[in-house]
Amino acid sequence: MTDAPTASAADGVLRTNDGVPLKITLRRVTRRQRLIALALVMPLFAFIMVTFVGPIGMMLFRAVDNPVLQEQIPRTVALLNETWDGESAPDEAVFAVLAEEMIQLYKVREVAKVGIRLNYEQSGLRSLITQTARTVARRGEPPWMETFIAIDERWGEPETWGIIQQASPRYTLSFFLAALDLRYDWQGNIVEQPEREQIYVMMFGRTLWISGLVTALCLVLGFPVAHLLATLPMRQSNILMILVLLPFWTSLLVRTTSWIVLLQTEGVINDVLVWIGLIADENRAQMIYNQFGTIIAMTHILLPFMVLPIYSVMRTISPSHMRAARSLGATPFRAFREVYVPQTLPGVGAGSILVFILSIGYYITPALVGGRTGQLISNFIAYHMQKSLNWGLAAALGALLLAGVLVLYWLYNRLIGIDKMKFG
Template identity: 85%
Template sequence: MATAQSALPSGAASGGPSGGPTDGVLRTNDGVPLKTTLRRVNRRQKIIAFGLVLPLFLFILITFLAPIGMMLFRAVDNPVLQEQIPRTVALLNETWDGEGLPDDAVYDTLAEEMIQQYKVREIAKVGTRLNYEQGGLRSLITSTARTIARRAEPPWKEAFIKIDERWGEPETWGIIQNAAPRYTLSFVLAALDLRYDWQGDIVSQPENEQIYVKMFVRTIWISGLVTVLCLALGFPVGYLLANLPMRQSNLLMILVLLPFWTSLLVRTTTWIVLLQTEGVLNDIMVWVGLISDDGRVQMIYNQLGTIIAMTHILLPFMVLPIFSVMKTISPSHMRAARSLGATPPRAFWDVYVPQTLPGIGAGSILVFILSVGYYITPALVGGRTGQLISNFIAYHMQKSLNWGLAAALGGLLLLGVLVLYWLYNRLVGIDKMKFG
C-alpha cells in the first residue's frame, strides 16, 4: 500500500487534496474516489464509441433491417377488405355462422359499400384481393358493383343472385369471411402451395397450381450445383494463384477480377451469343464435326444456360476466399509430410486440403447465398425451366402486384437461408470460416 500511495499524486490517498488522515480509499487530486473516476471515464468512452457507431447502425437499420421487417409484415398484412367494405365484414362475422346464406342486412350493407367504392373507383381492390383466394372473383365483384350502381334496385339479396348465381352460394361468402381479417396466413400458405377453403380449413392448391414448392426445390438444387461447380473450378485456380511467383500470380489475379469491371448485363448477354443454337459454340462443334448442322444443341433459355452463366459470374466469389486462405499456408507443411514418407497426393489430401477448409466454407456460403437470390441471369437465359424463385417474387412485385405473396415468398427464402446457415454453423462452425 505504501508503494501504491507513493506513486499517486499528492493527496491521492488522503481524505482531501490538502492531506489528512487516510481512510483507505484511493482518490484523485480533487478528492473523488478513484473507482468513481474510472467509471466516469469508461462511461464517457462508451458514449463516444456509441456515437461513432451510431451512423453505421442507423444505416443498417434503415437500409437493411427495416426493409426486411416491412417485408415480413407485408406477408401477413391484409387491410383491403377492412378498409374497403368494413361494415359488411363486421356484420358478416356477427350474424353468419357459415350455414346457409347471410341475412338480408348483409346484402344491403354490401350493396351500399359497393356503390360507394364504385363511385370512387376503388371496388377493383376488393375484387383483386378475393381473386387471390379463388380465380374469377375479381370479375364477379366488379361486374356486380357496376350493375347495382347503374340499374339494379332493392331488394338487394334477390338483385345480387339475379346478377350472378354465385351470390346465392355459401362458398362465396365463406371466401369473403376468411379473407376479411386484418392479419392472415393466406399469403404464407399460398407460398407453400396451400390455401384456406371456404370453410376455413387448410387444403392443398389444385395440382395444376402447385408451383412454388417446386420452384423452391429448383432454386436450392441449381444453387447447390452452381456452388459445387464453382468449387471444382475455383479450387485449382486458387491453388495456382497461391503457388505461382508474384509476377505471374498478380497477372492471373487481374484476369480473375476482370469480370467485376464488366457489366453483369453484358456478361449475361454474351452467354446468349455463345450458347444459342446459331451461336459460337454450336458453330464450332458443327465445324469440327462433333454434331451435325441439324443436331445443334439447345444450351440457352433452359436450366443448362442458367447453370453455365451463373457459374461463370459467381466463380470469382469462390476463387478469392480460397486464394486468400491458401496464401497463408506455409509450403513447409507439404515438405514435412513428404519427408515423413507421404506420397504427394496423400500429403496434399491429408495436410494441405484440411487447411483450406475455412476458405472453402467461406466461398461456398457466399456463392450459395448469392445463387439463391439471383434474378437477372435466370430472367435473361433461364427460359421456362431455368427460372428461380426470385423471378416469381419479382413477377408478383411488378406485374401481378400481389405484394403479400411476394413478401411471403421472400420471407420463406430468407428463412431457408438462415436454416442452412445454422446447419453450417452446427456442422462446421462459423468461427472456422475465413476470408483471409
C-alpha cells in the same frame, strides 16, 4: 488529464487531487469513452436499420398484413362475422350493407381492390365483384338479395361468402399457405392448391438444386485456380489474379448477354460444333433459355467469389507442411489430401456459403438466360412485385427464402463452425 491519485488518511480511499474518489473518476472516463464510441457507431447503425433491418421487417409484415377488406367493406365484414351461420347465403341485411359499400367504392373507383384481394383466394371473383358493383351502382334496387343473385348466382352460394369471410381478418397466414401451394377453403380448412397451380414448392426445390450445383461447380473449378495462384511466383500470380478480377470490371448485364451470343442455337459454340462435324446443322444443341444456360452463366459469374476466399487461405499455408509430410514418407497425393486440403477448409467453407447464398437469390441471369425451366424463385418474387402486384405473396416467398438461408447457415455452423470460416 486526470490528476495523480492520492490516498486519504481518514478512510484509505484513493482519490484524485481534487478530492473525488478514483473509482468515480474512472467510471466517468469510461462512460465518456462509451458515449464517444456509441456516437461513432450510430451512423452505421442507422444505415443498417434503414437499408437492411427496416426492409426485412416491412417484408415480414407484408407477408401477414391483410387490410383490404377491413378498410374497403368494414361493415359488411363485421355483420357477416356476427350473423352468418355458414350454411347458406346470409340474410338481407348483409346484402344491403354490401350494396351500400359497393356503391360508395364504385363512385371513388376503388372497388377493384376488393376484387383483386378476393381473386387471390379464388380465380374469377374479381370479375364478379366489379360486375356486381357496376350493376348495383347504376340500376340496383332492393330487395338486394334478389338483385345480387340475379346478377350472378354465385352470390347465393355459401362458398362465395365463406371466401369473403376467410379473407377478411386484418392479419392472415393465407399468403404463406399460398407460398407452400396450400390455401384455406371456404370453410376455413387448409387444403392443397389445384394441381395446375402447385408451382412454388417445385420452384424452391429447383432453386436449391441449381444453387447447390453452381456452388459445387464453382468449387471444382475454383480450387485448382486458387491453388495455382497461391503457389506460383508473385509475378505470374499477380497476372493471373488480374484475370480472375477482370469479370468484376465488366457489367453483369454484358457478361450475361455474352453467354446468350455463345450458347444460342445460331451462336458461336454451335457454329464451331457444326464446323468440326460433331453435330449436324439441323441438330444444333439448345443450350440457352433452359437450366443448362442458367447454370453455365451463374457458374461463370460467381466463380471469382469462390476463388478469392480459398486463395486468401492458401496464401497463409506454409510450403514446409507439405515438405514435412513428404519427408515422413507420404506420397504427394496423400500429403495434399491429409495435410494441405484440411487447412484450406475455412476458405472452402467461406467461398461455398458465399456462392450458395448469392445463387439462391439470383435474379438477373436466370431472367435473361433461364427461359421457362431455368427460372428461380427470385424471378417469381419479382413477378408478383412488379406485374401481379400480389405483394403479400411476394413477401411470403421472400420470408420463406430468408428462413431457408438462415436454417442452412445454422446447419453450417453446427456441422463445421462459423468460427472456422475465413475470407482472408
